[in-house]
Amino acid sequence: MANTLLNQIVNIINAAVLAGVPLLLGTTGEIITEKSGHLNLGVEGLMYIGAAFGFAAGYYTNSEALALICAFLGGVLGSVLYAFLTVTLRANQNVTGLTLTVFGAGFANYIGDALINSTASKAVSLSAEVKAAFNPVSIPGLSALPIAGKLLFQYNMFVYLAVAIAILTGLYLNRTRTGLNLRAIGENAAAADAMGVRVTQYKYINIMLGGGICALGGAYIAIVTCGGTWIYNCVSGQGWIAVALVIFAGWSPYRALMGSLVFGGLSVIRFYLPGGYVPPAMLSMLPFVVTCVVLVVTSVRSARGGNQPAACGVNYYREER
Amino acid sequence: MRNYSIRMAQRESMSPLRAAGLRVLALVLALMTGGLFIRLIGFPPLTIYAGMLRGVFGTAISVRETIKLAAPLCVTALGLAVAFRMRYWNIGGEGQMCVGAIAATYFALYHQNLFGAVWPRWLLLVVMALAAIIAGALWGLIPAWFNARHGTNETLFTLMLNYVAMYIIQYLREGPWKNPRDMGYPKIAMFPIDAQLPKVLGVHAGWIIALALVVIVSLYIRYTKQGFELAVVGANPNTARYAGMPVRRVILRTAAISAALCALAGMIKASGADRTLTDGVAGGIGFTAITVSWLANLSPPAIAVVAFLFGVLEKGAGYVQSTYRISASAAGVLQGVILFFVLGSEFFTRYRIIIGRESAYGEHSA
Numbered sequence: 085m086a087n088t089l090l091n092q093i094v095n096i097i098n099a100a101v102l103a104g105v106p107l108l109l110g111t112t113g114e115i116i117t118e119k120s121g122h123l124n125l126g127v128e129g130l131m132y133i134g135a136a137f138g139f140a141a142g143y144y145t146n147s148e149a150l151a152l153i154c155a156f157l158g159g160v161l162g163s164v165l166y167a168f169l170t171v172t173l174r175a176n177q178n179v180t181g182l183t184l185t186v187f188g189a190g191f192a193n194y195i196g197d198a199l200i201n202s203t204a205s206k207a208v209s210l211s212a213e214v215k216a217a218f219n220p221v222s223i224p225g226l227s228a229l230p231i232a233g234k235l236l237f238q239y240n241m242f243v244y245l246a247v248a249i250a251i252l253t254g255l256y257l258n259r260t261r262t263g264l265n266l267r268a269i270g271e272n273a274a275a276a277d278a279m280g281v282r283v284t285q286y287k288y289i290n291i292m293l294g295g296g297i298c299a300l301g302g303a304y305i306a307i308v309t310c311g312g313t314w315i316y317n318c319v320s321g322q323g324w325i326a327v328a329l330v331i332f333a334g335w336s337p338y339r340a341l342m343g344s345l346v347f348g349g350l351s352v353i354r355f356y357l358p359g360g361y362v363p364p365a366m367l368s369m370l371p372f373v374v375t376c377v378v379l380v381v382t383s384v385r386s387a388r389g390g391n392q393p394a395a396c397g398v399n400y401y402r403e404e405r
Numbered sequence: 406m407r408n409y410s411i412r413m414a415q416r417e418s419m420s421p422l423r424a425a426g427l428r429v430l431a432l433v434l435a436l437m438t439g440g441l442f443i444r445l446i447g448f449p450p451l452t453i454y455a456g457m458l459r460g461v462f463g464t465a466i467s468v469r470e471t472i473k474l475a476a477p478l479c480v481t482a483l484g485l486a487v488a489f490r491m492r493y494w495n496i497g498g499e500g501q502m503c504v505g506a507i508a509a510t511y512f513a514l515y516h517q518n519l520f521g522a523v524w525p526r527w528l529l530l531v532v533m534a535l536a537a538i539i540a541g542a543l544w545g546l547i548p549a550w551f552n553a554r555h556g557t558n559e560t561l562f563t564l565m566l567n568y569v570a571m572y573i574i575q576y577l578r579e580g581p582w583k584n585p586r587d588m589g590y591p592k593i594a595m596f597p598i599d600a601q602l603p604k605v606l607g608v609h610a611g612w613i614i615a616l617a618l619v620v621i622v623s624l625y626i627r628y629t630k631q632g633f634e635l636a637v638v639g640a641n642p643n644t645a646r647y648a649g650m651p652v653r654r655v656i657l658r659t660a661a662i663s664a665a666l667c668a669l670a671g672m673i674k675a676s677g678a679d680r681t682l683t684d685g686v687a688g689g690i691g692f693t694a695i696t697v698s699w700l701a702n703l704s705p706p707a708i709a710v711v712a713f714l715f716g717v718l719e720k721g722a723g724y725v726q727s728t729y730r731i732s733a734s735a736a737g738v739l740q741g742v743i744l745f746f747v748l749g750s751e752f753f754t755r756y757r758i759i760i761g762r763e764s765a766y767g768e769h770s771a
Contacts, residue, residue, distance in 0.1 A: 125560065165745060168749075169745065169748050169749055173748070173749050173751075173752035174752060174755075174756075175748040175749065175751060175752065176699075176748070178494050178560065179695070179699050179744075179748060180745075180748055182496070182692070182695055182696075183696065183741055183744040183745060183748065184741070185692075186692060186693070186696060186737055186740055186741045186744070187737065187738060187740075187741025187742065187744075187745070188741075189734075189737055190734045190735070190736065190737020190738040190739075190740065190741055191734075191737070191738050191741070192734075193732065193734035193737070194732045194734040194735055194737070194738055196734075197732030197734055198446065198732060201730060201732075321568055324561070324564055324565070327561060328561045328565065331558065331561070363576050363579065363580055364579070365572045365573070365575040365576035365579060365580075366572070366576060368572050368575070369568065369569055369572035369573070369576075372565045372566075372568040372569050372572075373565075373569055375561070375565045376562055376565045376566065376569070379551075379557050379558055379561055379562050379565070380551050380555070380557050380562075383551065383555045383556055383557035383558065384555045384557075403413070403414070403415070
């Protein structure tokens with residue numbers, strides 16, 4: 085009895101990690117973006133673009149590496165649009181981000197429909213070899229360990245990639261000169277400018293980097309979460325949860341690891357609870373309700389914005405000082 | 406040495422006519438870019454655009470269908486514009502529509518059980534609309550209260566509530582409101598005829614409500630004290646506080662009005678178009694409305710025009726989907742492109758570009 089319960093818990097954590105990866109990538113990407121002083125509400129759209137680019141590249145080239153690279157580049161392209169509008173043309177960040185979401189969702193569903201219509205069966209799937217590249221790894225000696233194996237060493241390589249990206253982002257932001265400059269821009273762009281930091285260049289590069297990482301999250305959804313078959317509206321709100329998770333994580337990629345595990349767990353819990361007690365719709369609602377609670381709690385706790393970069397959401401115009 | 410330079414300077418102001426001209430120019434450029442996109446995916450752009458227009462204005466029925474699409478969009482965009490004027494980012498139009506539709510549906514389906522008597526149609530419809538307005542206002546007050554009290558991020562809060570409201574409908578559909586007469590896929594029953602908006606000139610009365618609201622909201626934001634207050638709070642809360650305005654109350658009131666209008670749009674959609682309650686009652690209207698109200702520069706009359714244009718876009722995209730087998734998602738792409746261009750064009754209303762030989766220090770270096 086105790087053994088089955090333990091197994092069940094291990095299974096839930098395993099599933100939570102798998103479900104948390106797109107959230108982790110989206111959160112990490114958005115943290116980098118916000119550290120440059122730009123609140124990009126287009127994470128959902130960037131994920132859609134990444135899903136479409138990654139899926140289409142995997143479908144046509146049969147290469148998992150190209151799928152990931154194309155997804156990343158798709159995100160870079162999408163966020164260049166955002167950066168051009170908000171950094172150079174100083175458009176409203178909220179509206180620009182929302183537009184990116186509308187555009188990205190339309191674009192991805194468009195590409196998906198086109199792929200589906202190009203086949204006779206009206207369903208598109210990636211080839212078995214691309215899918216196999218995202219099978220759980222098998223590390224000799226480790227993956228077979230009784231509990232630790234399932235908890236730590238049996239994920240697909242995308243999971244490890246995401247964790248590595250989050251940790252590297254943490255190091256980049258907190259331990260490098262470039263990261264320090266970036267944080268300075270997010271806090272006070274005018275001061276950074278006076279210090280000799282190339283504000284515009286930093287903003288562009290980091291918004292693009294962040295956008296690319298968000299898009300990888302979308303590729304994960306299309307390739308792993310959806311099992312390599314294109315599903316209409318596949319991202320369905322996960323990008324938005326990622327934006328909220330940034331606040332939950334207090335703009336720290338390390339805490340984002342924890343946050344995405346929790347929210348990954350919330351989104352899979354409905355498959356593990358015995359049926360009949362709670363209506364399924366209520367369980368699907370859970371991650372969104374908890375996000376609201378988190379928003380409220382963090383705002384009550386830190387009346388003055390907490391760790392949010394002080395200049396986040398405000399466009400910088402040098403001549404306006 | 407000659408010093409060629411490109412620099413930017415802020416403009417004092419731009420005449421409304423020129424500003425409008427700039428927007429039209431942005432729209433034309435966006436349509437050209439959209440055409441390029443259509444070209445790239447292997448269709449002749451002009452034929453597709455012409456097809457869209459034919460799909461909208463080809464028959465009287467299709468025009469009515471377009472107005473039917475535009476009416477709830479217009480009402481939702483009006484609601485959002487009220488909040489946006491206060492710089493309160495209500496992204497929850499989608500969920501507020503759902504909540505309004507839920508409240509209206511309760512009376513549509515269960516009014517016979519209340520007070521026993523037979524309700525005249527006008528009374529039922531008025532009660533449905535009021536229920537939607539009240540439910541929407543209360544729903545909108547949840548994030549607004551936390552925003553006013555604790556500075557909770559309203560953008561994300563209202564957004565999350567969209568999903569919550571959508572799943573409430575799913576819960577009702579699968580549980581308490583499941584139509585017992587439907588076998589298989591759970592559905593909510595159709596509204597009785599008395600709970601459906603009557604038709605005026607062939608289209609449900611939603612369009613009249615929308616036009617009336619355009620006038621009312623215009624007057625509200627332009628000529629009332631409350632309309633002035635919300636604009637000041639939006640521009641600078643400290644100024645508002647210094648002037649003695651009750652900032653928190655203004656935030657709560659404005660957010661409630663905004664959500665109530667969106668909820669009314671949900672009632673119009675459910676009662677006029679769908680004639681039942683489904684998970685798709687909002688169907689992205691709440692998001693499209695954000696685009697509409699921003700494109701219209703938050704001005705109610707312009708919102709009516711842009712909402713109609715977006716109705717054309719949506720209906721046209723649906724038509725070319727069936728005729729040319731282009732995915733209707735292309736409408737989303739086109740909407741995005743249009744808004745990208747308009748957002749970009751706004752730069753030129755605020756700044757001018759100076760390309761000239763003289764440097765900032767004059768001609769001395771020559």
